[in-house]
Amino acid sequence: GMRLFLLLTLLGGAGILNLGVDSDVRVALSNLHGIFNPVRSNVEVRLGEHNIWEHEGTEQYIMSAKFIRHPDYNSRTQDSDIMLIKLSRPATLNSFVRPAALPTKCANDGTMCKISGWGSLRASNDGSRYPDKLQCLDAPLLSDDTCFNAYPFQITENMICAGYLEGGKDSCQGDSGGPMMCDGQLQGVVSWGHGCALRKKPGVYTKVCNYISWIKNTMASG
Structure with missing residues (x-):
């Protein structure tokens, strides 16, 4: 299923967010307003999550090391709403945690x-x-x-x-x-x-x- 490409973070338990895993498994791709909270520079990233209320044995919990937001991000227009999160340690790749492929080209309408x-x-x-x-x-x-x-x-x-x-x-x-x-x-x-x-x-x-x-x-x- 799609859970292979998801991370989940809980910011102070308030918001449920998820991020696509990028090709370097120590880096997660997110968007800015979803997670950027200047008060908290470190969040727990959850990989291999499927049911958020049950421990299924597939999860990996890794703290973030760095938030890198796009320099052109515009909070008024939401342009360049993208950021990278570097994990504090590499994730273990298995059948539940797998990197998502970056696009080789843009997708066509109707895809x-x-x-x-x-x-x-x-x-x-x-x-x-x-x-x-x-x-x-x-x-x-x-x-x-x-x-x-x-x-x-x-x-x-x-x-x-x-x-x-x-x-x-x-x-x-x-x-x-x-x-x-x-x-x-x-x-x-x-x-x-x-x-x-x-x-x-x-x-x-x-x-x-x-x-x-x-x-x-x-x-x-x-």
Whole structure:
């Protein structure tokens, strides 16, 4: 399942977040507003997690060593909403913890992708309900025009949209930082969107393929 590519962090027990694992297993890829908390410079990263309330014997708990946010991150527009988290020690790779592949190129419109996380299954005004087990959703990538029309003047070249314009299925609250895997490659991390599965309001993801050189250079320089 998709849990192979997920990490889970609990910031002070308040937010449930997940991050895609990058090709260097000591580094996790996330987005900024999901996890960046200046008060806490170290978080516990959980790998191999599936049911967050049960110890299943597959988990690895590793403290973060360093947060590296993208220098162009804009908190007003959410542009370049991407960061790397260096782990304090290497993870052990096995059938439950496996690195996700970085994209070799950007994905085409209409590509079906897997989005996963432990976010709320309902919008918060309906009373949030967080699942115990990892949730997974298949959703298509939408064209830049469709994305822009859904969110006029809010979409930058570093964002992609995925989901269904008819609504009803989308990533949701608490999924910030969740990975979007397309053809086995990490093409997006959940960035923002209006509420949960709203009609004509697809989810917005940081476009990972625009950041391949930054990710590789940052990892190489440690």
